[in-house]
Amino acid sequence: MNKFKLMKALQAAGLDSRRSLRKLIQEGEFTVNGVKVTDPNFPVDPSEDAILLRGKRLKIKLQAPAYFIFNKPAGVVSTLSDPESRPTIKHFIGKIKERVYPVGRLDFHSEGLILLTNDGELTNAIISPRNHIPKQYLVKIKGILSDEEIDRIKTRGALVDGSRLKPLKLETFKKTAQGNSWVNIIIIEGKKHILRKMFLYGGHPVEKLKRVAIGTIKLGKLPTGHWRELTAREIAQFRSSYPVASPGPVKDRPPKKEPLTQKKRTPKKLRPS
Numbered sequence: 001m002n003k004f005k006l007m008k009a010l011q012a013a014g015l016d017s018r019r020s021l022r023k024l025i026q027e028g029e030f031t032v033n034g035v036k037v038t039d040p041n042f043p044v045d046p047s048e049d050a051i052l053l054r055g056k057r058l059k060i061k062l063q064a065p066a067y068f069i070f071n072k073p074a075g076v077v078s079t080l081s082d083p084e085s086r087p088t089i090k091h092f093i094g095k096i097k098e099r100v101y102p103v104g105r106l107d108f109h110s111e112g113l114i115l116l117t118n119d120g121e122l123t124n125a126i127i128s129p130r131n132h133i134p135k136q137y138l139v140k141i142k143g144i145l146s147d148e149e150i151d152r153i154k155t156r157g158a159l160v161d162g163s164r165l166k167p168l169k170l171e172t173f174k175k176t177a178q179g180n181s182w183v184n185i186i187i188i189e190g191k192k193h194i195l196r197k198m199f200l201y202g203g204h205p206v207e208k209l210k211r212v213a214i215g216t217i218k219l220g221k222l223p224t225g226h227w228r229e230l231t232a233r234e235i236a237q238f239r240s241s242y243p244v245a246s247p248g249p250v251k252d253r254p255p256k257k258e259p260l261t262q263k264k265r266t267p268k269k270l271r272p273s
Contacts, residue, residue, distance in 0.1 A: 004062075006030065006051075007040035011120035013060040014099025017080075018120060029054055066098035067230040068116040068256075071222045074208075078105045078114055089114065092225055095258065103127065104135075104214070107193060112137070112211035113219040116227070125243060126214065132188040133242050134169075136213035139195060141204040144181045145172055149202065158198045165189055165198065180207065216241050229256040 004012070010021050024030065025040050031052045032044055044051060046060040072078055072089060079102065080090045089102060093116065100116040103123050117123060125131055145153075150170060152158075157165040166188060174182035187194065196206045212219045216237045222228060 003043040003045055005040065006032070006037060006042045006044050008120055009044055009046050009051075009060060009062065011123075012062045012065075012118060013046070013058075014063050014101075014118050015058070015060075017101050018123060024053070031055075063098055063118050065119045065122075066096075066100055066117060067119065067122075067235055068093070068096060068100060068227050069217065069219065069222065069230060070102075070114045070116055070227040071219060071224050072106055072111050072114050073224050074109050074111045077108055078102055092258075093227055096227065096256075104190060106211060107196070110209040110211070111224065112209075113214060113217070114211075115214055115217065122238075127190065129189060131243055133215045134186045134188050134213075135190070135211060135215075136184070136186045137195060138210045138212055139183050139185055139199070139206055140176075140180060140208040141183060141199050141206055142180050143204045144175060144179065145170075145183065145202075145204065153198075158202070160191070160194060160197045160201065163191075165194070226258045228258070 006025065007018070007021060010016070011018055015021065016024075022040055026038055028036050028038050030037050031050075032042065033050050046062060051058050051060060070089060070093060075087065076091075077086050077088045079088055082088050086108070093100075096116070098118060100118050101123075103115040103117060103126050106112060106114060115126070126133055150172070153168050153170050155167055157167045159165075169186040170183055171185075172181050172183050176182075185195065195209060199206050217230065217234060
């Protein structure tokens with residue numbers, strides 16, 4: 001008998017996002033063998049136990065772990081649905097056969113790297129602030145940071161919404177003809193709009209923002225609006241670099257890329273101007 005935590009079994013089956021599943025469990029919407037369950041860690045055997053959602057039995061077929069990256073365009077919501085009917089990443093990843101979900105978010109106006117997976121353990125490791133997994137961004141800001149401003153951010157961090165951020169790795173790498181600049185910045189915190197607020201409070205509003213890396217996972221030259229599957233080597237490198245539990249061996253296979261026949265929007269390339 002193979003026992004899994006209820007939450008992990010539901011996530012591995014690709015039934016919904018972690019947040020939605022946790023809410024349903026805590027609200028008592030699931031029963032296991034006729035018993036209402038509100039504990040996400042309740043042990044279940046998907047092949048033997050009768051797991052019901054609102055009285056309907058679920059056929060849980062555990063998926064093999066799958067990992068993809070997607071280059072989100074600006075003007076797209078980084079979720080699979082949106083109550084305001086704005087375009088979502090689901091429009092772009094329809095050819096991915098596995099049921100995967102985005103890890104972390106980029107705001108509507110930002111672009112860049114989004115990780116898509118059905119691996120709940122890896123998801124939890126990335127979004128947990130205690131693991132300090134770095135995220136790298138290229139940011140175009142209004143104006144140019146002074147040496148004093150850069151030194152202060154790198155040594156003391158920055159004050160945002162009454163909380164002081166940890167010191168950040170930051171460097172200016174491009175100045176524009178209009179008197180603005182591009183900065184390369186690495187953060188380990190994931191608060192909402194953290195970079196936009198930090199630069200706005202410092203008098204340098206953000207004009208463009210692109211995430212290019214999560215830990216050792218790099219966006220590389222993946223075109224805007226496209227996706228590809230991560231290799232087993234990329235996943236192994238990430239796991240060896242950060243405290244991430246493994247769901248089991250990941251078989252290497254020819255990586256999937258977005259089919260040429262898939263409907264696409266015109267890619268918007270982010271180039272320093």
